[in-house]
Amino acid sequence: QLVVVSEPHPNLPDPSLPPAWHNTTRANAAFVILTRNKELDDVRWTMRQLEARFNHKFNYPYVFLNDEPFTEEFKELTRGMTNAKIQYGIIPHGHWSYPEWIDVDKATALREQMGREGVIYGDNLSYRHMCRFESGFFFRHPLMLEYDYYWRVEPSVDFYCDIDYDPFLYMKENKMKYGWTISLFEYESTVRTLWPTVKNFMKEYPDLIPENNLIDFVTNDGGDTYNMCHFWSNFEIADLNWLRGPAYLRYFEYLDRAGGFFYERWGDAPVHSIAAAIFLNKTEVHFFDDIGYRHNPFTHCPTRRELQKKCHCNADDNFDYSAYSCMRRWEEVTRD
Ligand code: GDP
Ligand code: MN
Secondary structure (H helix, E strand, O other): OOOOOOOOOOOOOOOOOOOHHHOOOOOOEEEEEEOOHHHHHHHHHHHHHHHHHHHHHHOOOEEEEEOOOOOHHHHHHHHOOOOOOEEEEEOOHHHOOOOOOOOHHHHHHHHHHHHHOOOOOOOOHHHHHHHHHHHHOHHHOHHHOOOOEEEEOOOOOEEOEOOOOOHHHHHHHOOOOEEEOOEEEOOHHHOOOHHHHHHHHHHHOHHHOOOOOOHHHOOOOOOOOOOOEEEOOOOEEEEHHHHOOHHHHHHHHHHHHHOHHHHOOOOHHHHHHHHHHHHOOHHHEEEOOOOOEEEOOEEEOOOOHHHHOOEOOOHHHEOOOOOOEOHHHHHHHHOO
């Protein structure tokens, strides 16, 4: 048999339907990318995949944020990657600096000590500003105020699969507030006092903590200790109004006052994840299995055949059931 005529690819969209971008029902949403000018090539790498796999059909806008002004080169060479609107914002100084209650000498000494102990980013101050900004401020940057949902993107991440529906609308229609694709264990040395601080917060504000929450995702002993599980926040699709609401803001303020963003090295991933776990229930948090994704060194690659065939990742690289993954805990906690 010399010629094999294959059936029409079952995966192609039904040609009798209008292309996805003809669908006028849209969420009020944007990509948000915190980045530096020197990461331009990595940003372009990622935008290329995001556009090809999803956004050329949907044209959701991009918001780029930076603690320094973006260069003309950065703007011109990102502008060229999409037809969608792009906004470039500078972060207000107060959102990327020490709050006045922080003892700077103490913070410096503890940071240098963490560096000597070999903790990853242990001696890095700008990394701490980044984590605090992503924990408490990006969603109230002036450019973000007009949006209801965000998709966080980082330079150099990969998107492997065709996304033939609108994840923002999916979140909205299902009243979901937080979506993720990789979960894993945090380095304990970066969050030593985070959970004790959260426990004090929950004691002081019991009215903010709903009964049927997901707290067991982050604790194995009924709330006594943190099990280090968190959603990897370099990918998030979530509800901005949840973060801008009174519960999250009071929580962030409480953590910020405690000083752990500077005296330790609290990451925005455990901070967001613990918030999702204590404030939300399992119907409000969504695992996006269908979004194949890589942020070095971990990959989420769908393994179900129906999903896999829309993707260019290797299902053998899927991180979900490897030793550092929190997928098993997620499944235990969300099982009916
Ligand atoms: P990691 O993923 O934890 O290793 O940290 P990254 O270096 O990827 O930083 C997380 C995000 O914050 C990325 O989108 C970076 O581009 C961004 N970022 C980190 N540090 C800075 C900084 O000093 N300035 C700006 N503008 N962006 C930063
Ligand atoms: Mn990163």
